[in-house]
Amino acid sequence: MQITRQVAEQNNMIKVTSLLVEIGQFSGVEPHALEFAWEFVSKGTVAEGSTLEIERPPLVLFCTHCLIEYPGDMEDLRCPNCKDEVFEIRKGREMLVRSISGDKKTEKE
Numbered sequence: 479m480q481i482t483r484q485v486a487e488q489n490n491m492i493k494v495t496s497l498l499v500e501i502g503q504f505s506g507v508e509p510h511a512l513e514f515a516w517e518f519v520s521k522g523t524v525a526e527g528s529t530l531e532i533e534r535p536p537l538v539l540f541c542t543h544c545l546i547e548y549p550g551d552m553e554d555l556r557c558p559n560c561k562d563e564v565f566e567i568r569k570g571r572e573m574l575v576r577s578i579s580g581d582k583k584t585e586k587e
């Protein structure tokens with residue numbers, strides 16, 4: 479919500495109609511919970527009534543044994559090469575706003 483407000487201000491937006499957010503599978507954020515919470519946090523703000531689109535990017539893990547990156551699967555996080563579970567998370571923890579659409583101040587109604 480804070481990011482949304484900032485971006486809206488920077489772009490002279492008077493109304494935010496939709497948002498595209500990226501939520502990594504390891505971010506600990508539950509998309510449904512976020513959608514639900516969004517209704518409440520956006521109330522009374524420029525983003526009231528906006529639609530929230532959630533994207534879940536694929537996980538990217540890095541095996542510290544084989545020194546290779548591999549696509550992660552929440553069901554099976556093991557390295558496909560050594561079948562070990564000694565990985566670092568390269569991609570999957572992020573939570574960011576990809577794009578915001580809305581009406582700008584300069585536009586006529």
Ligand SMILES: [Zn+2]
Nearest residue numbers: 541544557560
């Ligand atoms: Zn490995």
